Amino acid sequence: MKRLFSRFFILALLGIACLAGALAWFAWQPIALRESPLDFTIEPGSTMKQVARQVADAGIDVEPFALVMLARVTRKANWIKxxxxxxxxxxxxxxxxxxxxxxxxxxxxxxxxxxxNFRQFRAALDRHPDLRHDTVDLSDIEILQRLGVDASHPEGLFFPDTYLFARRSSDLDVLRRAYHNQQNVLAREWARRAGGLPYRDPYEALIMASIVEKETGQAADRPMVASVFVNRLRSGMLLQTDPTVIYGLGADFDGDIKKRDLLADTPYNTYIRRGLPPTPIAMPGTAALRAALNPPATDYLYFVARGDGSSAFSRNLDEHNRAVARYIRKRQP
Known part of the structure; x- marks a missing residue:
């Protein structure tokens, strides 16, 4: 009986050794691929068996059972991402x-x-071939709800930047990162704001930053543009900024702002309504937020585009009219 047991034990050891040798040989052998390079995806929540099957189905010539065994022996089975x-x-x-x-x-x-604006953000997400388009049939409000954002309007809440992501990521994941980035940048810049600004809260600063972003042709002009609008708010003047009017017109804007547009009664028409519009009109970046929260001390109340991307700033209406005559009507004062 002892001899029989010894033989059985020896055979078992030989079997284990053979299996270990085969597994070691398998572990170090190059795998044949259907093509090289080859892309494949591991779905979230997959077990090791499912991972092995997904790998094989993608065109990687590997025996799923052997891959599962190797993963378990090397204690990697529960750590697949x-x-x-x-x-x-x-x-x-x-x-x-x-x-x-x-x-x-x-x-x-x-x-x-x-x-x-947020519509353009959504269009960029929708046409990206490497994203999973989970928002395509959702309204703006439904997107905010999916993100857990307590807001009624998405404009301005997402930080403009270049986002890297794993292929087949959800577009919601990108928006979630953009939302948290904007909140972090806004909180940081709000904490560093100048004193005496005419904003009741960070959201109003975000609204102003969005206007500065849309009104600026050259980055160097952002602080001066911000100073104009801050001075207007402080003095109770109308902001009179075309980008807010255009935003309020939405799909009705034909690309050429007209006098009737400046008289259109929308919540965003800063030619007929005092103060800031009800929401941002675009997604401002860090520089626009910084300008809105730390504008230089000036007495400028007007500015006009020179035509080269820069702006000419004026302290009073007479100066402004001369600048308009020079740069818009193309004649010297």
Whole structure:
């Protein structure tokens, strides 16, 4: 009986050794790929068995059972990260598992531009081929609800920047990051604001920053443009800024602002309504926020575009009319 048990034990050890040797050989053998490079995606919440099947179905010539065994032996089975991956010829199963546990995903990028409005943000998200379009059938309010944002209007709440993300990420994930970035930047700049500004809260500063963003042709003019609008608010003057009027017209704006547009009674018409409009009109970047919250001390009340992207600033209406005659009507005063 002892001899039989010894033989059985020896055979078991030999079997384990053979299995270990086979697994070691498997771990270090290059895997054949359907093409190189090859992209594949691991879906969120996948078990190791499901991961192995997704890998094989993508065109990686690996035996799923062997990959699962290797993952368990190397204690990597519970550490696989979802996302999109790119692999090339020469990859071994061990290197594949290392890549999956590091979360070494391929990344795409999306530029959300300063001065864009939320409609333009959504259009950029919708046309990006590497995003999962979870917002396409949602209203603006529904998007805010999905993000857990307690607001009734999305404009201005998202930070313009270039965002990197793993392929097949949700567009909601990008918007969530953009929202938190804007809140962080706004809080930081609000804490550093100058004294005596005519804003009741950070949201009003965000509204002003959006106007500065849309009214500025050159970055260097942002602080001066902000000083004009702050001076107007302080003195009770109308802001009289075309971008707010255009925003209020929405789809009715034909690209050429007319006198009737300046008389249109919308909440955003700063030619007939005093103070700030009810919401931002675009997504301001850091420079516009900083200008709105730290404008230089000036006595300028007017500005006009020179035609080269810069602006000419005036202290009174006479100076402004001369600047308009020079730069808009193309004649010397």
């Amino acid at each position: 979802a996302g999109s991956y790119e692999v090339e010829a020469g990859l071994t199963p061990l290197a594949l598992l290392a890549k999956l546990t590091r979360g070494d995903v391929t990344q795409a990028e999306l530029a959300l531009i300063e001065g864009w």
